[in-house]
Amino acid sequence: MAASLGLRGAASRLWYWSGRRRPAASLAAVCSRSMASKTPVGFIGLGNMGNPMAKNLMKHGYPLILYDVFPDACKEFQEAGEQVASSPADVAEKADRIITMLPTSMNSIEVYSGANGILKKVKKGSLLIDSSTIDPSVSKELAKEVEKMGAVFMDAPVSGGVGAARSGNLTFMVGGVEDEFAAAQELLACMGSNVMYCGAVGTGQVxxxxxxxxxxxxxxxxxxxxxxxxxxxxxxxxxxxxxxxxxxxxxxxxxxxxxxxxxxxxxxxxxxxxxxxxxxxxxxxxxxxxxxxxxxxxxxxxxxxxxxxxxxxxxxxxxxxxxxxxxxxxxxxxx
Amino acid sequence: MAASLGLRGAASRLWYWSGRRRPAASLAAVCSRSMASKTPVGFIGLGNMGNPMAKNLMKHGYPLILYDVFPDACKEFQEAGEQVASSPADVAEKADRIITMLPTSMNSIEVYSGANGILKKVKKGSLLIDSSTIDPSVSKELAKEVEKMGAVFMDAPVSGGVGAARSGNLTFMVGGVEDEFAAAQELLACMGSNVMYCGAVGTGQVxxxxxxxxxxxxxxxxxxxxxxxxxxxxxxxxxxxxxxxxxxxxxxxxxxxxxxxxxxxxxxxxxxxxxxxxxxxxxxxxxxxxxxxxxxxxxxxxxxxxxxxxxxxxxxxxxxxxxxxxxxxxxxxxx
Amino acid sequence: MAASLGLRGAASRLWYWSGRRRPAASLAAVCSRSMASKTPVGFIGLGNMGNPMAKNLMKHGYPLILYDVFPDACKEFQEAGEQVASSPADVAEKADRIITMLPTSMNSIEVYSGANGILKKVKKGSLLIDSSTIDPSVSKELAKEVEKMGAVFMDAPVSGGVGAARSGNLTFMVGGVEDEFAAAQELLACMGSNVMYCGAVGTGQVxxxxxxxxxxxxxxxxxxxxxxxxxxxxxxxxxxxxxxxxxxxxxxxxxxxxxxxxxxxxxxxxxxxxxxxxxxxxxxxxxxxxxxxxxxxxxxxxxxxxxxxxxxxxxxxxxxxxxxxxxxxxxxxxx
Amino acid sequence: MAASLGLRGAASRLWYWSGRRRPAASLAAVCSRSMASKTPVGFIGLGNMGNPMAKNLMKHGYPLILYDVFPDACKEFQEAGEQVASSPADVAEKADRIITMLPTSMNSIEVYSGANGILKKVKKGSLLIDSSTIDPSVSKELAKEVEKMGAVFMDAPVSGGVGAARSGNLTFMVGGVEDEFAAAQELLACMGSNVMYCGAVGTGQVxxxxxxxxxxxxxxxxxxxxxxxxxxxxxxxxxxxxxxxxxxxxxxxxxxxxxxxxxxxxxxxxxxxxxxxxxxxxxxxxxxxxxxxxxxxxxxxxxxxxxxxxxxxxxxxxxxxxxxxxxxxxxxxxx
CATH class of the missing domain: 1.10.1040.10 (N-(1-d-carboxylethyl)-l-norvaline Dehydrogenase; domain 2)
Incomplete structure (x- = not known):
């Protein structure tokens, strides 16, 4: 898995960790400084919650590769210069860190395992974070399939609602391999003020x-x-x-x-x-x-x-x- | 009702109010100083809750007139010099402020309206405070009967349990005529750290x-x-x-x-x-x-x-x- | 209690028992023949249920003494020649068998124990049957008071609704002293097709x-x-x-x-x-x-x-x- | 589907229908007479319920092809001369009518869609009846897969318990294509006294x-x-x-x-x-x-x-x- 860490920009993650402990103002400064070094992040599902979450990632300097079943949902991001993909598989081809924010278990299954799903093109070592609130047993199932492809899956549902999504104050409850938590936290901390590690895959949902x-x-x-x-x-x-x-x-x-x-x-x-x-x-x-x-x-x-x-x-x-x-x-x- | 206020020691009540705001240590000093001026308080029901509550009244310098259906429950108070009555009626004859702390609605009815109940000998202007947790409709019924005798009834159930009863940190929820609340508060504040006025009779229970x-x-x-x-x-x-x-x-x-x-x-x-x-x-x-x-x-x-x-x-x-x-x-x- | 049996027409009860086992047609014939010998029955509460129940008693030849808090409710009975009383006490003065059919526990308490209640004038040996559906503990309380007056109380709530009340097919569930059940059954069988003895007072309600x-x-x-x-x-x-x-x-x-x-x-x-x-x-x-x-x-x-x-x-x-x-x-x- | 009817012995079904209306005694005689003409029936799952159900099929003259994950469960059938298969797939190879009786949804999925499942070897036109009580959505899913193979799936859960299973008095609630109901009924009527058609696949479960x-x-x-x-x-x-x-x-x-x-x-x-x-x-x-x-x-x-x-x-x-x-x-x- 050592190789995969490189893909996800281990260096920026390290300074980010310490950055989280600084007051918000200096954090913003840090963000703009580090922008150049950031690799793109995939984001699938731009609904009421996904939209402001993706914007917070942008604010923290992450270039985005976006997808939503409703193309209109991507429009404002496209106009802001972000890249729109043609399918979840296309996102997976272009980004090795992907966040998904979908309404139901069925949607998550489709986006990961469907005909044009992430798993069709996922790169080895990719980090896939599902922030949807779904059945923990589905999370576990998806994690198994993702693992077979040599990638990492984490469930990271949120609490706090649309208001917290806008202000970047969501709470993330994260399940998955503990070694990968810091990598997930780098991204999630841009969107939430609490990022809690809960245990094995599925425990975030629980x-x-x-x-x-x-x-x-x-x-x-x-x-x-x-x-x-x-x-x-x-x-x-x-x-x-x-x-x-x-x-x-x-x-x-x-x-x-x-x-x-x-x-x-x-x-x-x-x-x-x-x-x-x-x-x-x-x-x-x-x-x-x-x-x-x-x-x-x-x-x-x-x-x-x-x-x-x-x-x-x-x-x-x-x-x-x-x-x-x-x-x-x-x-x-x-x- | 003006006359009745005199019976209940309006003067001591006034200083007590300010006393409540002082730190606990100086309060104790104040208590012992004021002891001489205090008229006795009746206390009926010396169970797990009533026992420590009565002791807290004692600590604040109130002489007690005690009654419990189990005579043994009064023993330690008697040994400490307090007076034991032969019935609730007997308590009512000797004290014009009475606190009752009983397990059930039926017990409250018995103690107030029974053959040897408080109402048999209650003095005009007396203040009767029932700290039992009982049916609010029973509290209202008792209040009506008490009022007919020219006395005042308030329901004042507690929360906080035995620990809070011992440490004098109970919360009292008090229902009754608002004008009489201060008089009730004088006594209740010796046993609890929160004395809340809730409204008409029965609302304490509610x-x-x-x-x-x-x-x-x-x-x-x-x-x-x-x-x-x-x-x-x-x-x-x-x-x-x-x-x-x-x-x-x-x-x-x-x-x-x-x-x-x-x-x-x-x-x-x-x-x-x-x-x-x-x-x-x-x-x-x-x-x-x-x-x-x-x-x-x-x-x-x-x-x-x-x-x-x-x-x-x-x-x-x-x-x-x-x-x-x-x-x-x-x-x-x-x- | 032997004396009281006479008051309630023991003779007619005896033949009635056997009459119950005859087919409905011949029963009607029997009823009209026996009309002359029947003593009046009190009926209090002429609502949706009480009205058709009282009519079925009439059909079986019982002269009625009626009362309802709404005088209009008695009108059609009065026009049919039945006697209207001025209060429950008045009913109790004129009849030694009374059926009450009231909406709530409070109404039953009022009709029995109120200022002009049945108990004010009830005759020794009277049979009081309460067909109201009320709290069994109230039934027991009323039974005690009735017993003190030397009379008999039974609870006899019904099932079957207005339709069954009209057609005389109610089910009565009767609680009270077993020796008096036959006397109650004589009247109840005029209004219902099932009269079940359930046990002590209150068990009918249960x-x-x-x-x-x-x-x-x-x-x-x-x-x-x-x-x-x-x-x-x-x-x-x-x-x-x-x-x-x-x-x-x-x-x-x-x-x-x-x-x-x-x-x-x-x-x-x-x-x-x-x-x-x-x-x-x-x-x-x-x-x-x-x-x-x-x-x-x-x-x-x-x-x-x-x-x-x-x-x-x-x-x-x-x-x-x-x-x-x-x-x-x-x-x-x-x- | 006409061809498949031949596979399932349309002729024997016809006489059986009329046989059902005869008294039990003559039915037994008919059964033994018709034995020779019957094609084998597969039976998978020989637990508390499956065991007596399979025996009733035997009594009605059906040769069985049996399978259970616990080989011991087949022993007494083997000793009685019935044939034991090595897997559900093996059963499907040897019989074109199969009844499954399994404890959970997961077991049904395994037996039908697993590595050695029925679907691996199912013949076109086969009739597969699942008497397990499982999630109706799983029944629907299995039906789709079975249909893709050109076979027919029906859900037919039972009520009545072990006693009714032994005496052949189960109730079957059957969901599936109505045209195939008669074919299912031929077998189910050997094991139950009520065979109810409920509607589309899954409605038996519902x-x-x-x-x-x-x-x-x-x-x-x-x-x-x-x-x-x-x-x-x-x-x-x-x-x-x-x-x-x-x-x-x-x-x-x-x-x-x-x-x-x-x-x-x-x-x-x-x-x-x-x-x-x-x-x-x-x-x-x-x-x-x-x-x-x-x-x-x-x-x-x-x-x-x-x-x-x-x-x-x-x-x-x-x-x-x-x-x-x-x-x-x-x-x-x-x-």
Whole structure:
């Protein structure tokens, strides 16, 4: 694998590591200085998340080789001087580090193993990082196929949503061979403020799934507790304050409260616009369900949370933020 | 009600308020200085919680009039020079401020409205504070009866458990007439570090119930997420770290993690000894269930959490800390 | 109690017993013959259920003493020559057998123990039969109070709905002293085709509650299974046929199928009009929840079924038949 | 496909159809008479279910070509004169009608598409019937591959358990091309008393899964209702009788009651030995969960039932009959 390290620009990686510990301002300076030495990075999947992530790689001086099934998605990058490829295989021919950001397990399988997939032309020693949130067993399967070609696969799903993608503050949860983590981190640190190594391939997905399952549970729990309190005569702000000082405290109560008017700047105070859509949460809970079934882990609340978000999707909440479960529990609907 | 204020020592209350803001050391000094001026306080129910609470009142210089159905419970107080009454009625005859700390709604009804209950001898203007965790509708009922006798009733359930009761760091959630809150706070502040006014009578109970329901939900959710992650190959400490940096973060994950070995000084690292027993959690969830049914508030996860703790009680977990739900979900039982 | 038997017309009861075993036609003949000998029966609560029940008593030749909080409810009976009382106490003064049919526990408490309640004027040896569906613990409490007055109380909730009430085909589930069952049966058999003795006071309610909880669970289960099958490509009628030949068979699948078009003559084929309203099911599940909490019986599915019907009430399904849960699970709502 | 019909012995099928309508005694005579004309049938998977199924085919005069991963499983058939093959491919070379009965989706994939799988040597026009209970999407995938080889695939999972397998009274739920149903039915009718055509490939699995999900739900519901009633003072037999006369009636209450002592001849009266194991129910619920997730069908109770059986597997109930959920809900465990 020593040879492959050269391909990925081991030198720039080394200084980058130390660069990460400097304040943001000096980091920008460092980036522009190092630009000349950077080899191109492939990026496949330029949707709501992929688009700002790719831009952050550009800002850090990486030339990009881009691909998206919708050619329009590449346009603005092309106009900015980046190179557009004709297929995932074409990306793999032109770049030895590739990041993929796709909506479903099926998309990842297609992009890697499909007729014009990455694996058709992947170079030995390439580093392939899949930031899609997909089934961990699919990640493992892809990793095996990639390994057969002499390349390296890592799963690196993100948390933080579109806002964090724009500001470069995503959290990456990374699974794969530990020796390759530093190489992945070089790129991921351009797009996120936390890059966590989780263990073997697939564990990035597992960490993401576990977090989101707990998030869904505590969000619904917060909505139920707030609704019960309000209907029993408590003031919403006061109740939130009490919960946040007590053992009921959670991210959903203190940072992203689902009750309109309790906090500013969160989706609940903006008619549940923006944020993390109910459909996406239902999808992640479906992945949690699959993992639980295949590992025979009982998830009583997780499973019920899954069904609740499934119901909400069927009732017109698909595109609303997932904190709209509070609205769903209320007597009068307002949409 | 102006007359009643005199009975309760309005003067001492005023200085006490400022005293609360001083550091603990000087507070103790203040306490001993003020001892002479304090009128006795009744205390009924000297169990695991009531015992240390009463001691904290003593430390703050309040002479006590004590009662418990089990005479032995009063012994150590008697030996320390405090006065023991023969019944709740007897307490009411001797003290115009009474705190009750009882296990169930039925006990509160008995102590207030029973044949030898407080109401048989309560003085006009007395302040009766019930710190029991009971059904809010019972609190409201008791408040009505107390009001008929010209006295004041407040519900003031606590959170924080035996440890906080000993160290005087309980949180009190207080419901009742707002004008009387300061009078209640004078006493409660001797036993707790947070005294929250929640609104009309019963809202203290509601706040407590809502908090504990959310706590139960997020504890089970944490246990499910940790178990799923571990069974899928993640290191428990690493997973806890990731959750605590992410949107899955909650008190149960960052302060009271249910997985043995993840944190020190919590019940999960002590074979689930101590802490807040599963039976007590099941009881509180039963109260949440009743409130939800009577206010017609849907509590999908809360209701399932209730049933899970109900099952655990039937399976030998009654006296274990409620975080033992992690153990309950695991394949191999260890007791 | 021997004296009281006389008051209730022991003689007519004896022949009635044998009369029950005759075919309906001859029974009617018997009824008209025996009319002269019958003592009046009190009936309190003339709502959707009480109205047709009282009429069936009339048809069997019992003179009625009627009361309802809404005087209009008595009008048609008055016009038919029956006597209207001014209060439950007034009914108790004029009749020594009384049937009550009321919507909630609170109503039963008021009618029995209220300021003008039955207990104010009840005669020794009277037989009081409460056909309301209420909390079994309230039934037990009322029974104690009635017993103190030297009278007899039985709980006798019904199943079968308005249709069965009209046709005299209700099922009565009766709790109370076994020796008095025959006396109760004399009256109940005029209104129902099944009169089941269940045991001590309160067990009638328990039987009703257990049945309805299981009914709610299997109805939701049927709706989920039918929906899953249909969405996976199965024909609804064929799927129903398979279930009904197999171990998934239940009353909700073979007699009251919730999928429009599968069966004729059921609410699902009539836009969920008529039948047993969602609100009433939610109420009964609330009683099941209370009983489960007080007996510490885990009801995982029962509790979730409760919350689902609770949600449905909040979403516009209150007055629809409870089989509309199928519609609630579907993607597109049609109302 | 006309040619293939000849391969499968259209003639014998025709007389068999009429034979099915004759009484069992004469059928046996017919079978022995027709033996000479029958072409061999392949049978792969001779476990608890496959073994008695294969024997019933033998009894109906079909020569068998057998295979099982455990050679010992074929021994008794070999001693009875049947032919043992060396692999699924070998079976496919020697027989143009094959029945497979395997424990999981993975096993079916291996047996059909593996290195020595059926598809390696399958003849054009062969009829391949998979009686395994597996994921419907896997059935569809296998059907596509089989079709590419010019053969026919049908899914035909069974219900009825080992007892019905022995007595030839299984129910088969068959999915596949309707024109081929009669050919499948010829064989399946030797092993089952109900052979239901469900629709396109995969619908047999769906029907099975929907039935078993509803079965699991109503079994747990019955256990909860019976337990609640018993703990509230009702006699178990009486309660079962009431439910079975009322709208709570279901197969789990009237045919397979989970409470020991209520019925004879069911697992609950035999310490939950025999019957349908908890592990198998958990597996089927896992398949229901997957189907629900992929079709986005909410299954609130189905999902919770899944988790309950998952928990039971972790608590020592794996090999007990699935009606042992009643025991699981009880306070005192007896194993």
């Amino acid at each position: 960490a993401k799934i576990c977090n989101n399952m707990l998030l869904a549970i505590s969000m619904i729990g917060t909505a139920e507790a707030m609704n019960l309190g309000i209907r029993s005569g408590l003031d919403p702000k006061l109740l939130a304050k009490i919960l946040n000082m007590s053992s009921g405290r959670c991210w959903s109560s203190d940072t992203y409260n689902p009750v309109p008017g309790v906090m500013d700047g969160v989706p609940s105070s903006n008619n549940y616009q923006g944020g993390f859509g109910t459909t996406l949460m239902a999808k992640d809970l479906g992945l949690a369900q699959n993992s639980a079934t295949s590992t025979k882990s009982p998830i009583l609340l997780g499973s019920l949370a899954h069904q609740i978000y499934r119901m909400m999707c069927a009732k017109g909440y698909s595109t609303k933020d997932f904190s709209s479960v509070f609205q769903y529990l209320r007597e009068e609907e307002t949409f | 706040a407590k119930i809502c908090n504990n329901m959310l706590l139960a939900i997020s504890m089970i959710g944490t246990a499910e997420a940790m178990n799923l992650g571990i069974r899928s190959g993640l290191d428990p400490k690493l997973l806890a770290k990731i959750l605590n940096m992410s949107s899955g973060r909650c008190w149960s994950s960052d302060t009271y993690n249910p997985v043995p070995g993840v944190m020190d000084g919590v019940p999960s690292s002590n074979n689930y000894q101590g802490g807040f027993g599963t039976t007590l959690m099941a009881k509180d969830l039963g109260l949440a269930q009743n409130s939800a049914t009577s206010t017609k508030s849907p509590i999908l996860l809360g209701s399932l959490a209730h049933q899970i703790y109900r099952m655990m009680c039937a399976k030998g977990y009654s006296t274990k800390d409620f975080s033992s739900v992690f153990q309950y979900l695991r394949e191999e039982e260890t007791f | 039987a009703k509650i257990c049945n309805n909880m299981l009914l709610a669970i299997s109805m939701i289960g049927t709706a989920e299974a039918m929906n899953l099958g249909i969405r996976s490509g199965l024909d609804p009628k064929l799927l129903a046929k398979i279930l009904n030949m197999s171990s998934g068979r239940c009353w909700s699948s073979d007699t009251y199928n919730p999928v429009p078009g599968v069966m004729d003559g059921v609410p699902s084929s009539n836009n969920y009009q008529g039948g047993f309203g969602t609100t009433l099911m939610a109420k009964d599940l609330g009683l099941a929840q209370n009983s489960a909490t007080s007996t510490k019986s885990p009801i995982l599915l029962g509790s979730l079924a409760h919350q689902i019907y609770r949600m449905m009430c909040a979403k516009g399904y209150s007055t629809k038949d409870f089989s509309s849960v199928f519609q609630y699970l579907r993607e597109e709502e049609t109302f | 029907a099975k899964i929907c039935n078993n999900m509803l079965l699991a739900i109503s079994m747990i519901g019955t256990a909860e209702a019976m337990n609640l009633g018993i703990r509230s003072g009702l006699d178990p037999k009486l309660l079962a009788k009431i439910l079975n006369m009322s709208s709570g009636r279901c197969w789990s209450s009237d045919t397979y009651n989970p409470v020991p002592g209520v019925m004879d001849g069911v697992p609950s009266s035999n310490n939950y030995q025999g019957g349908f194991g908890t592990t198998l129910m958990a597996k089927d619920l896992g398949l229901a969960q997957n189907s629900a997730t992929s079709t986005k069908s909410p299954i609130l109770l189905g999902s919770l039932a899944h988790q309950i059986y998952r928990m039971m597997c972790a608590k020592g109930y794996s090999t007990k009959d699935f009606s042992s959920v009643f025991q699981y809900l009880r306070e005192e465990e007896t194993f």
